[in-house]
Amino acid sequence: MAGCSSFYSLLRRFYSSCTTCSYTSDVVVGSVKALVWGLCWALFVWWVVLFVWLDLPASATSSSVDQQNSFQLKVAHSSFFADENATASYVLYTAPFVVLAILALLYLELNKRFPAKSRTCSKAQRRWTRIYRCLWTQPLVVRGPMGVLTGIEILGIAGMLLALSWMFVRSAVPQFYLIDAAAADKLMSPADIGVKKWQLKLLASSAILGRLIPFPMALLFLPVTRGSPILRMVDVPFEQAVKYHRWLGHLTMLLVSAHGITYAIFAGSINSVYLLGEWKDNGISNLAGVIAMLAGTVMWVTSVPLMRKRFFNVFYSMHHLYLVYFAFSVWHVGWSQAGEFLGAIFLFFVDRFLRFVQSRRPVTGVSARLLPSGVIELSIPTHAGFRHNALSFMFLNIPGVSRIEWHPFSTTSSPLDGSSQMSVCIKPIGDWSLSLLTKLFSSSSAAPKSAQTSRTQISSSEKSATMSCPFAIGHLFAEGPYGHESNYFLRYRYLLLIGGGVGITPFLAILRDLLKRHELRQAGLPIDVQLIWCVRRRSELEVLSEIRCPSKLQPVLPGDYGAGIGIRDTQLSITVKGFITERSKEQPDRSNNSSTEAAVCQSDNTILIESPLAIKSECHASKSSHNKLSLSPVIPSKNPWMAAVIFASATGFVLISGLFHLYVVAPSVCCGSDGSSRSSSSISSKNGGSLTKPNFPTALEVFLLFVSMFVGIVICGGGVILAWSKKQGYKQNALPCTAASALTMQMSKPAATNNREAAIAATRMNIQETAALDLVDVEANAVCEESLLDQCTIAQGTRPDFSEIFNGAAVKYQGDDVGVLVSGPEGLKASVAAECRRQNFTKPSWSNSTHFHFHSISFNL
Numbered sequence: 033m034a035g036c037s038s039f040y041s042l043l044r045r046f047y048s049s050c051t052t053c054s055y056t057s058d059v060v061v062g063s064v065k066a067l068v069w070g071l072c073w074a075l076f077v078w079w080v081v082l083f084v085w086l087d088l089p090a091s092a093t094s095s096s097v098d099q100q101n102s103f104q105l106k107v108a109h110s111s112f113f114a115d116e117n118a119t120a121s122y123v124l125y126t127a128p129f130v131v132l133a134i135l136a137l138l139y140l141e142l143n144k145r146f147p148a149k150s151r152t153c154s155k156a157q158r159r160w161t162r163i164y165r166c167l168w169t170q171p172l173v174v175r176g177p178m179g180v181l182t183g184i185e186i187l188g189i190a191g192m193l194l195a196l197s198w199m200f201v202r203s204a205v206p207q208f209y210l211i212d213a214a215a216a217d218k219l220m221s222p223a224d225i226g227v228k229k230w231q232l233k234l235l236a237s238s239a240i241l242g243r244l245i246p247f248p249m250a251l252l253f254l255p256v257t258r259g260s261p262i263l264r265m266v267d268v269p270f271e272q273a274v275k276y277h278r279w280l281g282h283l284t285m286l287l288v289s290a291h292g293i294t295y296a297i298f299a300g301s302i303n304s305v306y307l308l309g310e311w312k313d314n315g316i317s318n319l320a321g322v323i324a325m326l327a328g329t330v331m332w333v334t335s336v337p338l339m340r341k342r343f344f345n346v347f348y349s350m351h352h353l354y355l356v357y358f359a360f361s362v363w364h365v366g367w368s369q370a371g372e373f374l375g376a377i378f379l380f381f382v383d384r385f386l387r388f389v390q391s392r393r394p395v396t397g398v399s400a401r402l403l404p405s406g407v408i409e410l411s412i413p414t415h416a417g418f419r420h421n422a423l424s425f426m427f428l429n430i431p432g433v434s435r436i437e438w439h440p441f442s443t444t445s446s447p448l449d450g451s452s453q454m455s456v457c458i459k460p461i462g463d464w465s466l467s468l469l470t471k472l473f474s475s476s477s478a479a480p481k482s483a484q485t486s487r488t489q490i491s492s493s494e495k496s497a498t499m500s501c502p503f504a505i506g507h508l509f510a511e512g513p514y515g516h517e518s519n520y521f522l523r524y525r526y527l528l529l530i531g532g533g534v535g536i537t538p539f540l541a542i543l544r545d546l547l548k549r550h551e552l553r554q555a556g557l558p559i560d561v562q563l564i565w566c567v568r569r570r571s572e573l574e575v576l577s578e579i580r581c582p583s584k585l586q587p588v589l590p591g592d593y594g595a596g597i598g599i600r601d602t603q604l605s606i607t608v609k610g611f612i613t614e615r616s617k618e619q620p621d622r623s624n625n626s627s628t629e630a631a632v633c634q635s636d637n638t639i640l641i642e643s644p645l646a647i648k649s650e651c652h653a654s655k656s657s658h659n660k661l662s663l664s665p666v667i668p669s670k671n672p673w674m675a676a677v678i679f680a681s682a683t684g685f686v687l688i689s690g691l692f693h694l695y696v697v698a699p700s701v702c703c704g705s706d707g708s709s710r711s712s713s714s715i716s717s718k719n720g721g722s723l724t725k726p727n728f729p730t731a732l733e734v735f736l737l738f739v740s741m742f743v744g745i746v747i748c749g750g751g752v753i754l755a756w757s758k759k760q761g762y763k764q765n766a767l768p769c770t771a772a773s774a775l776t777m778q779m780s781k782p783a784a785t786n787n788r789e790a791a792i793a794a795t796r797m798n799i800q801e802t803a804a805l806d807l808v809d810v811e812a813n814a815v816c817e818e819s820l821l822d823q824c825t826i827a828q829g830t831r832p833d834f835s836e837i838f839n840g841a842a843v844k845y846q847g848d849d850v851g852v853l854v855s856g857p858e859g860l861k862a863s864v865a866a867e868c869r870r871q872n873f874t875k876p877s878w879s880n881s882t883h884f885h886f887h888s889i890s891f892n893l
Contacts, residue, residue: 061146068139072132072265079128083247083372084195121371122686125250129375130682134675136261140517141671162849162883169885170872171865178279179858180865180888192283196244203243207236231301238294245287249361250373252280253380258387259668260379261678264517271425271440271515272888278335285332292325313729317364324360327353345437359738366730367737378741382681385745386667387511389753391429394507396661399453400472404574407534408458408469409444412510413662417760418454419669420447422545423521423538423889424513426456431507433467442538442889443513446545448552454663457575459534510663519545524851524885527561528841530832530864532856536565536575538889539855543579543606543820550604558851562841563608563820564832566860573610576821581606608824615829664760673756677749684748689740696736697728834867842871842882853887861888 166183173181181189211232254260255273263273295318299307311319333339334350358377362370399411410428425442429435441456460469521527521542529539549557567573667673841850854864868884 061142062148065139065142065146068135068142069265072135072139072262075128075132075135079125079132080195082124083250084199118368118371121368122374125246125372126375126378129379130678133261133379133678136265137671137675137678139265140261144671165849165885166872166883169887171869171886174866174869175862179275180861180886182886189279192248196247196283196287199244199247200240203240204237207240208233211236227302231298234294234298234301238291238298241287241291241294245284245291246369246372248280248284248287250376252277252284252376254376255280257376257380257383258511258514259383259666259674261671261674262379267517267520269423269515269517271890281332281335285328288325288328292321311731313731315366315730317730320360320363324357324364327356327360331357362737363731363734367734370734370737378682378685379678381741382678382745382749383668385749386677386753389750390666391427391509391511393509393664394661395510395663396507398508402469402472403457403578405572406460407572407575408460408465408472409455410441410458411453411455412508414452414454415662415664416452418663420454420513421515421519422446422541423519424515424541425538426454426510426512426514428456429509430468431509432471433464437464438511439464442541444537444540444544446541446548448545448548452662457534457537457540461534507661512666520887521851521853522549522557524849525559526841526845526848526850527558528564528837528850528852528884529561530564530852530854530856530860532566532860533568533572535855535857535860535890537855539563539565539853540575540579542853546604547579547581557604559603560605560845561607562837563606564611564837565609566611566613566832566856568612568614570612570826570828573612573821573824573826576608576610576824577819579820581818581820581823606820606823608820609832610824610826611830611832612826612828613831667753667756670756673752677752680752681745681749683744685740685744688743689737692736692740697733834863835870838867838871838884841884845882848882850882850884851887852884853889855889858890861890 167187168182168184170183171180172183172186178189211229254262255275255277256270257263258270260270260273263270296305296308299305307318308322309319311317331351331353334343334347340347395412397413401409401411403409412426420443422443425440427438427440429438441458443454444457445451445453445455458465458468460466527542529542531539543561543563546558546561565573565576667677852864852868854861865886865888868886871882871884
């Protein structure tokens with residue numbers, strides 16, 4: 033920590049001293065960033081090359097084997113561990129992931145302290161920037177079995193398949209040749225051992241497939257490490273990376289199944305099925321492998337799309353078998369070979385421990401509001417140091433609804449609004465969300481009884497609803513925030529936001545963030561935004577009434593589609609189009625901006641379910657009503673401390689594991705428990721000599737490995753977390769009573785009255801009176817505002833014509849890059865991706881045409 037702080041201080045001192053020559057300082061800082069970025073990629077490529085080159089059975093020629101073995105022995109030259117094979121395995125395959133994570137955190141901290149400044153780029157630089165972005169944002173495959181695929185994803189899939197094919201062929205060809213030749217110096221003749229050649233080839237294939245498994249398994253846990261520094265460095269959020277976990281999971285289980293089935297066929301062909309149940313004291317344990325394969329198969333079957341969507345709780349519960357799969361996989365191969373796939377898994381367990389620490393702290397003082405559209409808005413208090421961005425999301429657990437279920441929700445508030453609360457929106461469409469709505473309305477006349485309860489029934493009974501203690505949201509637990517490391521939508525001057533149903537929630541945060549940034553007069557912001565929203569019913573559009581858009585941010589001609597007409601860099605144009613797919617003759621035409629329906633929906637349906645801290649005095653009078661626990665900053669957002677946690681955990685793991693092998697495993701080589709000499713098994717070394725391996729039980733050795741990981745992460749890493757908590761000095765009790773909490777206490781009084789309409793009116797009056805006290809020169813600064821709902825153009829009983837929408841955008845934004853953000857069902861995402869691909873590949877001049885960059889922010893486990 034001291035070294036990192038000194039480095040940052042030195043770099044910042046140099047950066048400050050170069051204020052007269054900003055170009056030089058920017059070049060130096062940019063060079064340091066580029067160096068760290070290059071080191072990260074070089075380390076990852078080096079790890080892949082080592083895996084493909086070294087992590088194989090015997091190859092065709094003895095010279096290549098000798099070269100590989102000589103390299104491993106040079107790396108493994110250490111007396112700290114009892115097994116030199118294990119030393120080489122952990123140094124070559126596990127250590128690079130730990131170093132990569134620390135370098136990634138260094139890069140993230142440099143970006144945070146020295147943000148890049150926008151400068152004028154040459155035409156060639158802009159071209160290469162566009163090409164690089166297209167690798168990540170250009171959909172090439174749209175409706176394939178793997179969904180929408182971009183260029184970088186296709187390259188990654190092709191690279192993985194080529195690497196595995198090369199590894200298999202490179203090992204299988206020479207081994208099959210030796211079997212066919214029946215070389216006496218390499219392999220026993222089939223006649224000598226009573227095994228046919230095809231059986232030997234089957235056994236060799238099984239062994240080679242088993243050696244391929246660590247490669248995808250080493251990457252399997254990386255995408256589901258929610259706070260992974262590696263994914264944050266490349267700005268790949270968890271909700272996007274989870275599909276990579278699915279792909280790697282399918283590939284891993286295909287290899288595991290092929291490995292297990294081929295070996296089972298071999299064992300059956302030689303009448304030795306009992307081999308599948310062997311658990312040897314030393315070496316490969318077949319029974320452990322069978323148990324790992326069964327656990328993996330259960331996870332695999334329950335994670336197919338049909339099972340995952342229809343029986344999500346079963347999928348979620350069965351996926352905790354990953355602990356069984358991991359443990360018995362290590363028992364199957366032994367602790368030395370486990371180092372080949374332990375790197376990303378170690379980082380996953382560090383992240384899982386951090387998540388556990390954060391999620392055990394309750395958050396109180398949560399308020400809920402039922403919006404006119406039927407959506408529940410939760411406002412969660414946050415500490416002053418808590419940071420999130422417009423595309424963040426949180427995992428929430430509400431014990432009053434379910435103690436075991438965690439659900440992800442996008443934030444709908446901007447981090448720039450200056451509020452001490454963060455809001456999320458929940459649409460009651462599932463069992464959990466409907467149960468939450470039922471808890472909020474505890475009166476039997478107002479509470480919805482089933483999932484079929486309509487929004488009309490809820491609205492008609494709201495006036496007679498009575499409040500009881502809202503234990504459903506009295507407190508909750510939270511994890512996060514997660515999401516994109518940067519607000520990538522700010523790099524585009526023009527945005528096309530396309531949402532379906534509840535997929536509007538991330539766009540609410542984006543719009544609020546853009547409005548606040550334009551209000552603050554920030555430079556280089558998007559100046560034209562089109563929002564396309566598909567809903568089933570008109571009432572869902574009422575969510576847009578929550579966003580107020582000042583007229584001063586609108587251009588003079590917001591409806592003109594001429595390129596550059598009426599648009600200036602200091603102005604923001606927002607165009608909203610709503611498409612109602614449900615055909616209804618009773619709904620009036622809103623093309624003339626009629627406010628009849630809005631007045632009906634907004635009159636009494638926005639009900640204050642719980643003011644922050646308001647119900648405490650009613651339900652828990654014995655407790656202090658002004659105390660609350662808010663969301664506090666988390667370690668993953670503090671890059672130096674996160675690096676310290678990873679370093680301390682890895683150091684503790686290495687030290688404890690080494691001490692175990694020095695003082696527990698190694699003494700077993702010399703003498704047993706009775707002082708007599710113990711036998712040891714001699715294994716061939718990498719350079720043709722021999723290495724003495726203690727006759728120590730593999731199962732106990734692996735158990736010591738698990739103990740070392742636990743001590744390293746929980747004790748050593750936990751010590752850093754404890755030091756960080758002490759340094760921050762966050763009180764676990766309550767926040768001091770501020771003006772906001774005083775206002776909340778005033779608001780709670782009318783909310784407790786029996787007359788609900790009077791309570792709501794009095795609450796609104798208190799809000800207006802308090803806000804009036806804080807305003808200065810209201811008349812001079814008053815700005816006419818209207819909601820996005822008032823600006824919305826509604827089309828009834830139809831769906832958007834994306835061809836027409838994109839053609840209009842291509843003309844309007846001629847020659848510019850347009851950010852296309854999609855949030856909604858898979859069908860909507862595929863349709864938009866197909867139109868982006870059509871627009872980008874049918875233009876006569878690629879460099880001068882409008883280019884649409886596709887971004888999916890749909891969250892789908």
